[in-house]
Amino acid sequence: MKTLLIAVITVFLFPVFANAQFTISGSVSEKTTHNSLAGASISLKGAGKNTNSSAGGKYQLKNIKAGKYTLTVSFIGYETQQKTIEISGDQQIDFSLVSSAYLADEVIVMATRATEKSGTTYKNLSKSEVTANNFGQDLPFIINNTPGVVVTSDAGGGVGYTGIRIRGSDATRVNVTVNGIPLNDSESQGVFWVNMPDFASSVESIQIQRGVGTSTNGAGAFGGSLNVQTSAPGLEPYAELNNTYGSFNTLKNTVKIGTGLIDDKFSFDGRLSRIQSDGFVDRGASLLKSYFLSGAYHGKTDLLRINVFSGSEKTYQSWNGVPESRLRGDVQGMNDYIIRNGLNETDAANLLNSDSRKYNSFLYKDQNDNYWQDHYQVLYAKQFNDKFSFNGALHYTYGRGYYEEFKPGQAFSDYGLANPVINGAPVTTTDLIRRRWLNNNFYGTTYSFNYKAQSNLTFTLGGAYNQYRGKHFGQVTWSQVSSTLNNSDHYYDGDGNKNDFNVYAKATYSPVEKLSLFADLQYRRFTYAITGQDDNRKPVDIHDNRNFFNPKIGATYFVDPKSNIYASFSVANKEGNRDDYINAIAGALPVPERLYNVEAGYRIKGTDYSAGINVYGMFYKDQLVITGQITDVGGNIRQNVPDSYRAGVEFDGSYTLSRHFLINANAALSRNKIKTFIEHLPNSDTKTDDLITYQNTNISFSPDAVLFGELVYKPFTSFAIALQSKYVSKQYMDNTQNENRKLNGYWVNNLRLGYDFSFKGVKNMNIGLLANNILNKKYESNGYTYGYTSGGNRTTENFYFPQAGTNFLLSLNVKF
Structure with a gap:
């Protein structure tokens, strides 16, 4: 039996080893001084192999089959070189790079990015990786296959309102910068990618830092950072037409043009996009437009x-989710839900007769979210000499929009209106349509000075000062019973003003050749004022200012040119969001959260493989977690818990099996706990909250396991098939670790195909197919829960966001 098994394995593996394989080696140096260049990128097109030059400028690519290839070497500040080579034996090919005639765009984000010498955990995505996964879905879905990431879509198909979690931390704890400029909303602290449709089409690269990461601009990262660099110019003029069509009438049209470099000095680039989709859920439609x-x-x-870029969105609301009874097809449960929540005849029929996974509670035809956001960036970089450089930016973002909703049986008094008198009797309630507006301005400056004191010592001094001015107001645009309020009048007005200043200093020092030490010290101060009224017309007058010190230290030891080990310790502090302040007990302010983050790992990279394993501990003091209480519009109320933590291990690797097969895989295994949690359960009998204490419970929405695997098959150079598989373990929707209030684990498989070809007049044509959830798995990636006690019994309301079954997106991209 053993002999037979060996024979079978030999037969299957024979084609991989049948052909002779050779090695390419050489060195990379600077042409004028002949100094070696460490960290240069070397890639062999047609073989799927790449590596970086060692500390001595050496490189090596192994297991190359005989044939014709293109060998490319690139390094920031130097002109890229390409050589076409014919391989029939081992070869040594050296490169001497010439200083670039212009400063590369990469310098814009260098100050805020981690490197191997930072002792932190990060993942880089290149433009080609982003492009390969860009079928018009929001950016969270494009980075979904990176370690520890979980994404969700309100409408179920990845277009419209989408969300992302990294290591179980939601978007309010993920710091996002675009060219080093903060993108997170100053008050809610989240990023709404629906306001930036098709932004991935204007991205050059993305770095995802997990944990605290390095100092950057904006609020501190408590789960991760997304550092985005927008597109660099093409060297030659170009035009692109990118189109996608697929399930749920999803349609993407993108036009891109660029002049290339004019006189080696000037460049102009532009993009115009439109994305529309009916969505998977009923009435989950989106119409998104943008330009860059x-x-x-x-x-x-x-x-x-x-840079000037803008996005507008009109999205039918689907953020209420599906009640558990509707999802499970529980008729008695649905009838009980109708009685508990006082649904009228029309809404009850909608609940009872809708598709169990596509149900949307909203029926009003204009139940839309509408928002417009304009971004203006002026970026400047100066290389004074080979030791000293500067980056700076001015920025301005203008956002405005509203969501419109139909509200039945509203009391006039809740809108500050007198009860109208009809036929001599006062009328106290009415059906009405209201709009809740947000109008905000965000502007400021960012900067960094970079100094290379000597070959083994570098310094960076950077920071930012930003101001946010937000206006919140509401309008009643229609009322069944006429009132004294005009359509343009505001029934509430509130302001949120925030000033945010930070400065950081970073240093990297190598006392010996193999050891690199890293230190990063940040001071941040903000002032925040919330005045006027909140959306319930409650007067608010809240003022807070805080000073935070966020130190970070790390070390990297280079075992050899291919591998290194690293470790770091970081401290981060973070204030609450607007809702935390408004929902706090009168006279009290939410206590800032503090995080102590430990990271340690091992990285190795060869010609055919790369891998990294990381262990981490994230220990929180006064973390803000959901209590079980909700606001009148379904928002979660949060409270500080004294002690909680996340600890885990992450793996990320890639292995080229042969010229035709490639495997990518990553895994995140974690334990996420609150030592003591007190649930607040409203009790309608006593008109108070029942307080229930739990010990050592799981943090909500924190899966113990997130696993991903991808097998890529390239039968020939221009065609690739990728089978992707992702598993997310169960998640609890609150912090009580109750099995009746959870999201079940799910395993989803996708298939991606891409074929490139060209002909006269067309530089490249790509046909792509993305088949999502090919096994038609029925799963829910997000949800929420709340409960209360009435008549001595506890009632729990669970809501879920089902994701689409098998669906397809077909793309045609043409480059001229």
Whole structure:
């Protein structure tokens, strides 16, 4: 039996080893000084192999089959070189790079990005990786296959309102910057990717830092950071037409144009996009429009870039989710739900007769969310000499929009209105349509000075000052019973003003060749004022200012040119969001959260493989977690808990089996606990909250396991098939670790195909197919729960967001 097994394995593996395989090696140096260049990127097109030059500028690519290839070497600040080579035996190929005639765009984000010497945990996504997964879904779905990431979609198909969690931390704890400029909303602290449709089409690269990461601009990261660099110019003029069509009438149209470099100094690039989708859930439609314009001056030692980009969205609300009784097809449960919640005849029929996974409680035809957001960036970089450089930016974001909703049986008094008198009798309630508006301005400056004192010592001094001015107000645009309120009048007005200042200093020092030490010290101060009225017309007058010190230290030891080990310790502090302040007990302010983050890992990279394993501990003091209480519009109320933690291990690896097969895989295994949690359960009998204490419970929405695997098959150079598989273990929807209030674990498989070809007049044409959830798994990736006691009995309301079954997106991208 053993002999037979060996024979079978040999037969299957024979084609992989049948052909002779060779090695390419060499060195990379600077042409004028002949100094070696460490960290240069070397790739062999057609073989799927890449590596980086060692500390001595050496590189090696192994297991190359005989044939014709293109060998490319690139390094920031130097012109990229390509050589077409014919391999029939081992070869040594050396490169001497020439200083670039212009400053590369990468310098814009260097100050806020982690490197191997930072001692932190990160993942880089290149433009080609982003493009391969860009079928029009929001950016969270494009980075879904990175370690520890879980994504969700309100409408179920990845278009419209989407969410992301990293290591179980939601979007309010994920710091996002675009070209080093903070993107998170200053008050809610989240990022709403629906306001930036098709932004992935204007992305050059993304770095995902897990944990605290390095100092950056904006609020502190408590789960991760997304550092986005927008597109660099093409060297030659280009035009692109990118189109996608698929399930749920999803349609994406994108036009991109660029001048290339004009006189080696100027470039202009533009993009215009439209995305629309009916959504998987009923009435989960979205209409999204955006544009991106960029112009730049490229000097040999300086770079000036101006970016203007904008997005608008009109999205039918589907954020209420599906009640558990509807999802399970429980008729008696649905009838009980109708009685408990006082549903009228129309809403009751909608609940009882809808598809169990596509149910949407909203029926009003204009139950839409509407928002417009404009971004203006002026970026400048200057290389004074080979030791000293500067990056700076001015930015301004203008956002405005509203969500419209039909509200039955509203009391006039809740809107500050006198009860109208009809036929001599006062009328106290009415059906009405209201709009809740947000109008905000965000502007400021970011900067960094970079100094290379000597070959083994570098310093960075950077920071930012930003101001946010937000206006919150509401309007009643229609009332069944006429009132004294005009359509343009505001029934509440509130302001949120925030000033945010930070400065950081970073240093990297290598006392010996193999050891690199890293230190990063940040001071941050903010002032925040909430005045006027909240959306319930409650007067608010809240003022807070805080000073935070966020130190970070790390070390990396380079075992050899291919591998290193690292460790770091970081401290981060973070204030609550607007709702935390408004919902706090009168006279009290939410206590800031503090996080102590330990990271340690091992990285290795060869010609055919790369891998990294990381262990981490995230220990919180006064973390804000949901209590079980909700606001009148379904928002979660949060409270500080004294002690909680996340601890886990992460793996990320890639292995080229042969010229035709590639495996990518990552895994995140974790334990996420609150030592003592007190649930607040409203009791309608006593008109108070019942307080229930739990010990050592799981943190909500924190799966113990997130696993991903991908098998890529390339039968020939221009065609690839990728089978992707992702598993997310169960998640609890509150912090009580109750099995009746959870999301079940799910395993989802996708298939992606891409075929590139060209012909006269067309540089490249790509046909792509993304088949999502090919096994038609029925699963829910998000939800919420709340409960109360009435008549001595506890009632729990669970709601879920089902994701689409098998669905398809077909793309056609043409480059001229």
